[in-house]
Amino acid sequence: MCGIAGVFYLDKQRPVDPQILANMAAIQYHRGPDGFGVEVMDGRGAGFSHARLSIIDLNENRARQPFRNADDTLLLAHNGEFYDYQRIRTDLTSRGARFATKSDSEIILHLYPRFGLEETLRRLRGEFAFALYDVREDALHLVRDRFGIKPLYYHASDDGVVFGSEVKVVMAHPEVSRSFNNEGVLHQLMQVMVPGTTAYDGIHQVKPGHVVTFRRQGSSCVVEDRPYWDFEFPEAGYHAGDKSEEQSIETVREGLTEAVRLRLEADVPVGCYLSGGVDSCSIIGLSAAMRQDPVKAFTIGFTDTDYDETPIAREMARATGADQDILRLDGSHLYGHFEKTIWHTERTIYNTLAVAKYLMSRHVRDVGYKVVVTGEGSDELFAGYPSFRQDLFMHGLDDLNESERKKWEAMLGESNALFKGAMLAAEEHNDLYLTDRVGFTPACLQPWLSCEETARTVLNADRRENLAGYKPGQAIAERLDRNMLDGRHPLDRAQYVWSKTMLEGQILTWGGDRVDMANSMEARPAFLDHHLAESATRIPPLHRIKGRREKYVLKEAMKGLLPKTLYEREKFAFMAPPATVNKDKWSAMMELAADFLSEKAVLEAGVLDPSGVQRLITEAQEDTTPRARLVQLDAMINHMLGVQILHRNMIAADIPALAAKRAQDLGWVV
Structure with missing residues (x-):
């Protein structure tokens, strides 16, 4: 690459x-x-x-x-x-x-x-x-x-x-x-x-x-x-009637095996990323089966145990005989490299997982690897995110009896509580424009659309005034192809919207290419092989999510490769711990904020409003602020830091002069 x-x-x-x-x-x-x-x-x-x-x-x-x-x-x-x-x-x-x-x-x-x-x-x-x-x-x-x-x-x-x-x-x-x-x-x-x-x-x-x-x-x-x-799902009638669960499982097994085989081919060594999720564990399990030598497995660990997945990753590495390399990170690592990460992402980030992946790609390159196979895309194909389960329950299970409905409600209430405010909205948010285009407001967009009012308060007065009539939900809805949404099952619609918004704009940018290539390291997401993706769209929704088990068909396809702990485990969204609920990380965040979010820095950039910025930082330190709001504020402060960093390093900087100097230093002179 x-x-x-x-x-x-x-x-x-x-x-x-x-x-x-x-x-x-x-x-x-x-x-x-x-x-x-x-x-x-x-x-x-x-x-x-x-x-x-x-x-x-x-x-x-x-x-x-x-x-x-x-x-x-x-x-x-x-x-x-x-x-x-x-x-x-x-x-x-x-x-x-x-x-x-x-x-x-x-x-x-x-x-x-x-x-x-x-x-x-x-x-x-x-x-x-x-x-x-x-x-x-x-x-x-x-x-x-x-x-x-x-x-x-x-x-x-x-x-x-x-x-x-x-x-x-x-x-x-x-x-x-x-x-x-x-x-x-x-x-x-x-x-x-x-x-x-x-x-x-x-x-x-x-x-x-x-x-x-x-x-x-x-x-x-x-x-x-x-x-x-396009990521085209069949019309809802295609899913009617009984479909063979075993056929769905075999389709996934064959498709993923071929996708991994192709991505192991290179003229340089190829490693794998390994978290505690079914996606990367499936990748490394298949890679180990195809290779005669041990697979090099790279794992990110966090000092906050609520967010650390290394125990399961270790279990998977042992089971496959992988040569595991764990990079453990804390708040000082993450905010110490935040500015450099933003230079490469060229957009703001809500969670410092982007920094963690930037540091991991640097480590991968330092130990002599240029290529890794990754698990990105699995959640998109097989409905792995908690938002998909919520959309399926709310809009795609009309035939549930009262007892079954109560079981689903209880399950949704207790799942992924750590991620309320980021992966899931604290309260339902309905956008009229998205509901008109999609049939409902997808749960994956609700936490971010609910940030609109807060986001407007931190913009400077001129920008707020210029945006007075602007409707973010409408702008997003108008970019979604109605032909790919009308007549589709609600879960298919939710997955399609995610693929056009969060997948491309987040996971494949600041979670993928931009932080990997920042260190000259190529990541290959096997699940996003389009042959596999086209097969996955034909898999019935209830083979993707079966009761409490998201990505059911993938887990069954990989059952023989996965540790029992992981096979039975619910989805745990991989992200770095929020600074607003971690004292050491908050200190590291505020150290960076002293530079980029000071009143002087904000006024010089002319993008944000100093009083609005300070209100959010103050709210994040109040004991009475609910946890879901703290998670949301963590995202907002990260975004404010990102805007200020981008302004200083890309808008105010002389990029042509910087490029010319870089060429001169490298000897790239024509």
């Missing part, structure tokens, strides 16, 4: 400065420290750059990107991995293709001319983001993988397009301005983002499963944003 960047000017005769492209690569050096490349197409107003992390084909000169094809009509910069690419190469070779490298990336240059973009994308399997300039079409295609595992941002203006793997890469171009937009800041404070948006004026994301095409036509540029894949 790597970092990509580039420009596509509207005036094709405008010269492209190769040093600017090198600077854009240099500022994302962490994504690709193994080398860089720059390619400019003279007379085409197009140029790409690439920072390389060597995973497949370690020959630096042979596999250096950006790639051109043999007749110089295509320019490619690719970030990510294409699995099963050897089979595709064999097929293409039989059709006359001649490959110049062993890189998986090169298959694009041979698929696209033969089959076109739509068929090429259908054949690709993996996590990826790439830019492809086609001379014949005079068009730039920006493509992102199906779930949004790999990031891709762009800025479009009357002059053309600037794109990159990170926001700071786009900002490294001297013609891209740096400022927050009001709506984006409000959503940062609320945690949940509007799909496809960022907090930065004029900078957008390519949405998961989408292609954004910029095509020159005369003196103008036609822009097309279209989906090529």
